Amino acid sequence: MQQERLLCVIATLLALIFIGTESDAQDGAPQKVRAxxxxxxTAGRDHTCGLTPxxxxxxxxxxxxxxxxxxxxxESPHPIPLRVSGSxxxxxxxxxxxHTCGLTxxGVAYCWGENKFGQLGSSSLTPAExxxxxxxxxxxxxxxxxATHTCGIATSGTTYCWGGNWHxxxxxxTMDGExxxxxxxxxxxxVGGGFSFSSVQSGGIHTCGLIVSGEAYCWxxxxxxxxxxxxxxxxxxxxxxxxxxxxxxxxxxxVGIPSCGVLLNGEAYCWxGGDVPELGIKSNLEPFDRPVxxxxxxxxxxxxxxxxxxxGIATGGHLYCWGHNRHGQIGNGSTExxxxxxxISKELKFRLVAAGGNEFSGHACGISTDGxxxxxxxxxxxxxxxxxxxxxxxxxxVASKTGGEIYAQRQAGR
Numbered sequence: 001m002q003q004e005r006l007l008c009v010i011a012t013l014l015a016l017i018f019i020g021t022e023s024d025a026q027d028g029a030p031q032k033v034r035a036x037x038x039x040x041x042t043a044g045r046d047h048t049c050g051l052t053p054x055x056x057x058x059x060x061x062x063x064x065x066x067x068x069x070x071x072x073x074x075e076s077p078h079p080i081p082l083r084v085s086g087s088x089x090x091x092x093x094x095x096x097x098x099h100t101c102g103l104t105x106x107g108v109a110y111c112w113g114e115n116k117f118g119q120l121g122s123s124s125l126t127p128a129e130x131x132x133x134x135x136x137x138x139x140x141x142x143x144x145x146x147a148t149h150t151c152g153i154a155t156s157g158t159t160y161c162w163g164g165n166w167h168x169x170x171x172x173x174t175m176d177g178e179x180x181x182x183x184x185x186x187x188x189x190x191v192g193g194g195f196s197f198s199s200v201q202s203g204g205i206h207t208c209g210l211i212v213s214g215e216a217y218c219w220x221x222x223x224x225x226x227x228x229x230x231x232x233x234x235x236x237x238x239x240x241x242x243x244x245x246x247x248x249x250x251x252x253x254x255v256g257i258p259s260c261g262v263l264l265n266g267e268a269y270c271w272x273g274g275d276v277p278e279l280g281i282k283s284n285l286e287p288f289d290r291p292v293x294x295x296x297x298x299x300x301x302x303x304x305x306x307x308x309x310x311x312g313i314a315t316g317g318h319l320y321c322w323g324h325n326r327h328g329q330i331g332n333g334s335t336e337x338x339x340x341x342x343x344i345s346k347e348l349k350f351r352l353v354a355a356g357g358n359e360f361s362g363h364a365c366g367i368s369t370d371g372x373x374x375x376x377x378x379x380x381x382x383x384x385x386x387x388x389x390x391x392x393x394x395x396x397x398v399a400s401k402t403g404g405e406i407y408a409q410r411q412a413g414r
């Protein structure tokens with residue numbers, strides 16, 4: 001353990017040599033750093049992963065159950081990007097909770113990390129410190145990791161889910177698992193209802209999908225925060241897809257607390273929430289169990305929601321965040337909760353944003369329009385990837401890949 005901590009310190013110092021002491025990237029000025037270029041970012045509970053243009057996967061942050069996929073699990077923070085083991089090339093990567101999944105160009109799905117709910121889909125409850133293939137020989141065109149489960153749409157068009165199912169979050173019509181694992185399904189099972197989904201998004205313990213016409217359907221946990229958006233008084237869990245109230249036709253969807261959908265004209269609606277005003281609406285008197293509009297004359301291109309906060313990219317690339325802000329995950333320089341969308345920078349513009357965390361943590365990452373990877377919020381496990389474990393209330397640059405490669409080489413040789 002002491003040796004691991006020493007190596008982590010060495011790696012951090014090496015990373016800082018490459019990234020300097022830059023911590024105020026929100027001014028939008030060109031930065032004199034060597035930051036790795038990512039084209040995809042995804043945020044889990046306390047870790048973050050990204051893909052480079054050639055499909056190489058890197059992860060950073062917490063690794064207690066192998067969620068970084070670097071071939072070993074440990075209790076140390078990992079504040080710089082580390083290459084996922086196995087030399088696989090991915091076209092997409094998704095993280096949530098304490099696990100990560102990747103999809104290759106040929107549609108083969110791999111997952112790694114925590115597996116006590118069967119969320120890796122490996123036909124077991126054994127965690128994986130390196131990528132393991134999802135069982136069933138199914139080729140997928142999309143994947144979405146939830147906190148306790150994972151879902152994906154096969155190239156055939158069939159939607160599958162696997163993992164924890166005690167709230168019906170798998171959508172298979174029941175709230176149980178296999179005989180040997182009553183809580184869980186360890187391999188992909190077909191979502192019921194006969195729907196053909198164009199996209200599916202896994203949340204904490206619920207799931208939502210869009211059919212081809214844009215209507216949203218959700219399933220799983222509903223009784224806690226009304227997160228299925230049914231708009232009725234029956235706040236019970238649903239083990240099969242039910243329609244979201246209002247019949248809105250969304251072009252994109254993000255599932256969390258809250259869940260949010262964006263219409264073709266950029267109008268955004270959110271639903272499902274707790275005591276913190278994470279819906280981004282003007283009044284806390286609005287109903288939380290059905291979609292309510294974000295009424296601030298903003299046109300959104302995409303929204304990413306997590307546990308009790310959300311961030312959205314508006315027209316022109318300006319990033320707005322709202323909700324819980326204990327860890328600085330709103331990115332506005334404070335730790336005060338925000339009840340309405342607040343622009344985090346006048347100069348920075350983004351083309352991608354990913355929100356992560358749970359009720360005890362929270363961070364977000366994004367890729368700017370000029371290609372920089374930035375993160376902000378909780379950083380106790382190095383999930384911001386900036387070479388430190390200090391909380392950041394404004395966007396900070398993700399560290400150089402070089403430092404991560406040096407650390408990985410030292411770990412492999414120890």
